[in-house]
Amino acid sequence: MNKVTAIDVRRYVVDLLMNGSLAANARLPTERELSEATGASRRVVRQALSSIEAEGLIWRRQGKGTFAGQPIEPVSALAAEINQTAEPIEVMEARLCIEPEIAALCATRATSDEVARMWALARLHYDVEDDEVTELWDSALHRLIARCARNRPLQTAYTLLDDTRASRDWQGMRARTRSERSLRETMAQHIAIVRAIEAGDASAAREAMRDHLLTRINAMFQAAALAGTTAADSDITYDHEASHV
Amino acid sequence: MNKVTAIDVRRYVVDLLMNGSLAANARLPTERELSEATGASRRVVRQALSSIEAEGLIWRRQGKGTFAGQPIEPVSALAAEINQTAEPIEVMEARLCIEPEIAALCATRATSDEVARMWALARLHYDVEDDEVTELWDSALHRLIARCARNRPLQTAYTLLDDTRASRDWQGMRARTRSERSLRETMAQHIAIVRAIEAGDASAAREAMRDHLLTRINAMFQAAALAGTTAADSDITYDHEASHV
DNA sequence: ATAGTGAACCAAAACATAATTGGTTCGCAA
DNA sequence: TTGCGAACCAATTATGTTTTGGTTCACTAT
Known part of the structure; x- marks a missing residue:
């Protein structure tokens, strides 16, 4: 036997x-x-x-x-749940609220070593053929900044928002918002953000991050308008109360 | 009869x-x-x-x-996990980043009906003997404001932070930070917040919320110093980059 | 002696069932 | 017509049972 x-x-x-x-x-x-x-x-x-x-x-x-496979961590599980109900524009609005403050905190706390890593990510040439890769590096930079804010609740909150853009109809949205010009603009804005962080200028970092996100949001608006999803308000630009400045 | x-x-x-x-x-x-x-x-x-x-x-x-009070979103599972690693001061810092923006959004979106509810919560006399009750109404008002921002990701993020204060050593902290004067101050600040929201003044709502949270944070700092937890820096006040204004 | 086996037992999770609770409808009576 | 009580409905919780991975232990074949 x-x-x-x-x-x-x-x-x-x-x-x-x-x-x-x-x-x-x-x-x-x-x-x-x-x-x-x-x-x-x-x-x-x-x-x-x-x-x-x-x-x-x-x-x-x-x-x-x-x-x-591998177990799913509760954070991404929660993110998936939000996915079902949250509109992309809602997520971007939330990022517009949180990320500038994260950048400000980051400016006061990032070590020179971390700043060096940010430079490496920000200076990457974005002329890659694959759109996925572009988004990957972009996401990596934002995550690094969030980590350097050294505030775990805030980082968790950002992770929540960041996870959502990895799924659903974000892909198509991204593809339409990408152009040669916008890629260069994104890169310039990333550099401005890291420069402010390196200088330890919280206020400048906050504003640079706001500019960056506003640009992205407006691109999304226009893309949505082109796609006819909300064709009615095609020339709307999102200003999110300029009273802030 | x-x-x-x-x-x-x-x-x-x-x-x-x-x-x-x-x-x-x-x-x-x-x-x-x-x-x-x-x-x-x-x-x-x-x-x-x-x-x-x-x-x-x-x-x-x-x-x-x-x-x-006001209902909470069911994300308690994740909140419990955050509880283990998050320091109270970290949570307050995160709230200081998120809640003013929430209040600003709320000012542009709250209906008159919702504002009426806020008034009911803000005008409560806080001279109750029980500390739990005081915290209950405070939490209820903040949750209602978060809900009226009409941004689910943001609301989820706030719930994450709000759930933490119901546990661990927050109770003792709260008890030490409460006094007759601070209670009146809290109530006055709540009223200021709701007034700004009612007026639809996003900028004023943002600043009022910031003032409120800064007051609470400083109270916590001093309480911690009194308790000798971080006796070294007893006269520190948290300014969180006044450059913001 | 040592390693392997099967059975029993434990703890966590799922599943099924009953009881509770806010929401709703209907017959009846003042 | 209005108001009341009872019954009923649906969502949620409470409770008990079953399933499932994790563990222990006596026993056995090598």
């Missing part, structure tokens, strides 16, 4: 994963089911699952089950 | 609210209990509750109950 080893069970489970019959985040059979299906003892099954979990292919939770 | 009118029930419930005799989670008796306690029919009780709800003093939810 041949014993069923952990290697065998491992192959069995990995086959399940690779067959494509299991989507991401799908439930795998329970340990007891796997034990019966493969003929291995539950101990052996757990050994095999542990090794697969260590590789990052699955994750397990007591009382819940075993799942393919 | 004298009939019990809605006015009577109304007085009965408002007394409950002001007495500070309400439960920790600020849950009010059920409609059936109120009906039995006051001798009024359930219909009359509902009339009274509806009027109080319209003022913003309570909120009701089917299957859940009737509660004092």
Whole structure:
């Protein structure tokens, strides 16, 4: 009688994963089911699952089950929930409220090392062919600035907003708002922001970030108007109470 | 036999609210209990509750109950996680970044009905003996303002911060920061905020909220210094870059 | 002795069911 | 017509049971 080893069970489970019959985040059979299906003892099954979990292919939770892929963190889960109900323009408005203050805090707290990293991100040439990559670097810079504000609640709040732009119809929106001119403008504004942060000028950093976001918002407005989504108000520009200045 | 009118029930419930005799989670008796306690029919009780709800003093939810103050968004799971790592002073700093902008948005979007509710909350006499009740009404007003900003991501972000003050060592902190003078000052500032919102003056609302939060933060600083937690810098006041103005 | 096995047990999560609570409707009576 | 009580509805909570991963332990084959 041949014993069923952990290697065998491992192959069995990995086959399940690779067959494509299991989507991401799908439930795998329970340990007891796997034990019966493969003929291995539950101990052996757990050994095999542990090794697969260590590789990052699955994750397990007591009382819940075993799942393919990686668990979702609560922050992104909440972000996904917001996605369903929040309009892109709402998210941008929220960023316009939070990010200038984040930049101001960042200006007073960023270390020279962190500023160097910001320069590296801001000075990247944006003439990349892929739009995704462009957005990636943009997002990275904003995240770095948020981290340097050294305020965890604020950073969490920003993460919430940043996650939302990675999904849904943001892609199409972005594609329409991108042009050679706007790319150069974005880069110039990024440089202005980092320069203010490097100088430790909170007020200038706040204003630079506001300018940057206002530019993006107006681009989105015009893109939305072009797409006819809200064709009625095509020449509207978002000023968000200029009384602020 | 004298009939019990809605006015009577109304007085009965408002007394409950002001007495500070309400439960920790600020849950009010059920409609059936109120009906039995006051001798009024359930219909009359509902009339009274509806009027109080319209003022913003309570909120009701089917299957859940009737509660004092204003409802909170259910993001408690994530908020609990933030609680573990966030320092009170960090949270206040974050509020100082977000809430003035929320107040500004609110000033441009609040309906007259909502403003009426704000007045009801702001004009409450804060000379209640119980500290919990005071904090309850304060929190309710801030939540109502956040809701009237009509920006769900921002509201979620605020809820994140607001939930934290219900736990941990906030209680002791609050108790030390409360005094007769500070209570009156808080009430005056609340009134100033609502007045600016009613006038639709975004800039004034923003500044009024900033003043209010700065007062609270400084009170916390001094309380912390008195408690000897950070005795070193006892006469520090938090100015958060006056360059903003 | 050592490693493996199966069973039992534990704790967390899900699931199912009953009870509670605000919201609504309807018959009845003053 | 108006108001009351009762019943009913729907959302939510409370409670108990089942499932599931995590753990322990006596026992056995090697």
